[in-house]
Amino acid sequence: MPETRLDTARIRAARRMIDPIFLDTPLFRCEPLEPGLGCAVSIKLETANPVRSFKARGTEIVTSLLADHGPRAVVCASAGNLGQALAWSGRGRGLDVTVVASRFATAAKLDRIRALDATLELVDGDHEMARDRAAAIARRDGTRLLEDSLDIETCEGAATIGLELVDSAPVPSFDTVLIALGGGALAGGVGHVMKALAPGVEVICVQPLGAPAMTRSWRERRVVTTDSTDTIADGVAGRRPIPAVLDDLLLVADDAILVQEASIIAGMRMLLDHAGLVVEPSAALGIAAILEDRARFAGRHIAIIVCGSNVDVDAYRRWVGAAPDHHGR
Template sequence: MTPDFDISHIVHAPQRIDPAFLDSPVLTNAALDAAIGCHVLAKAELANPIGCFKGRGADLFCAVALEAGEPVVSASAGNFGQGLAYATNRRGHACTVFAASQANPVKVEAMRKLGANVRLVGADFDAAKDAARRHATQTGQRWVEDGAEAAVADGAGTIALELIAAAPFDVLVVPLGNGALLDGVGHVVRARAPQARIIAVVAANAPAMKLSLEAGRAVATEQADTIADGIAVRVPIPSTLGRLRACCDDVVAVSEHDLFLAMCLIHRTLGVMVEPAAAAGVAAMLTEPERYAGLRVATILTGANISPALRARLLAA
């Protein structure tokens, strides 16, 4: 655990977060357990106003880190942008979100419906982030970087408080994008369930975070070409790496094939349709079943905002 971690921020966070994002269910299924060889506890962050976990951190950030009426600028693959749009709209802030030109159209349309001014710029998320940062500097608006804001991580950490209260687990397997989720839940588990191991999961086609945590420095990649847009990081945030490394025991990579297999397995056994990043934890279990055999393994189904093409592919599988 990092020396500056204070769990009280997360313990008190639910008082500031819209209740619509709290107390998500933990899903279990005997057929899922049998397919993997362990007991899976799937925290489903799906049935809320934006269909993903990002509302927790975005709403907390807007509650504690913004001045009244302060406009914000951010970049997103779509889910954090939805959370920020939802939170700023209900709290009276203007919100501009930059996304890649090829961003998931379902997420883009949702951000716009929630009130964000969405600008499509660049070939990928990190290119859109560069443009967003420049825009924030030029306009003097508040720059909000998912993964770098403490309140965003604290909001995500409330997921772990609920998981620990729901059932004991031996391992927590966490999808790893820019790191707010791992930062929040990882530090809570270190403090409240220190016996549990924490495994972070990246897409093999977007390995920058794994390479960076293993090297102890930011390692950018030329591409992040994965169906899991929610964890498609090409350029890590250097200042966060120390905190992230302190709250996970290992970082693993999963293939595109296993991400899709995990989506299919989740759909078949749990009856929910998740986007690829949300299936990363189950994909990790499928990749290395011997690692989890006989254990109680928790994971987080982070979102349900699947692209139309992937939805059609999943339904046809």
């Protein structure tokens, strides 16, 4: 395959740095979803862990390396999930963690970052402003700056999901994998493994129509930025794609598609009604893609990575119309 920044042998070795609590997540065929979608669906559930998203696969690698021979402090910008993951991984290794986020980020995510003993700094802008502030803090303090998707550890951590998908059977039963696309670590990581080890599997990235920068960049084969975003899928709402990440994505993605907000909400509702899963909007992008083009996926076997479940309960109720209470009932 063409060379990405990722290395398959390094990805296999990375599993040894990741707390097993984040590895070997459930993968199951979800038949109740299938009549409404017109295709076979397998779910890779990345939410059954202490930070309820896949992001800790990458932060475990970063903090392991820092604990061994790096600065004892690390800073990142986050819409919420990366910050929780870095706080969890850093706390376990005695690192000082600072997370910069928008004050408009999901409150539940911000509360959880604080609860994990990280220093939280809020900016009066969006995620791109948080990225700029995190970089400024790193320069000022000599702190390690963790840049999601640019730092190879975040991509190779996410890529371990791809190893588990491929290793689940002698030959993967699915022919397509639908991957939420934001900064690109998940799509680039899993896509790399698919092209290296299961090249017959189609890799399709899915992004909200209201946050289309990386998809437009993929289509035009050059970085395209946007002035703003407008989507409930805060976890993938970036405006400034990273050139090196786009280069990887161009080598491993077979398609990149945009979906509407109504389809994302419908996907969240389907995952609640038919899979018993409360997910954040980014995790429903794969279902949304099928809902918008049933004919394309008819009769196929689709693997969907359910990537996060850190959702504000009140917002979820507004979108979906029902949700468990804080005790999970």
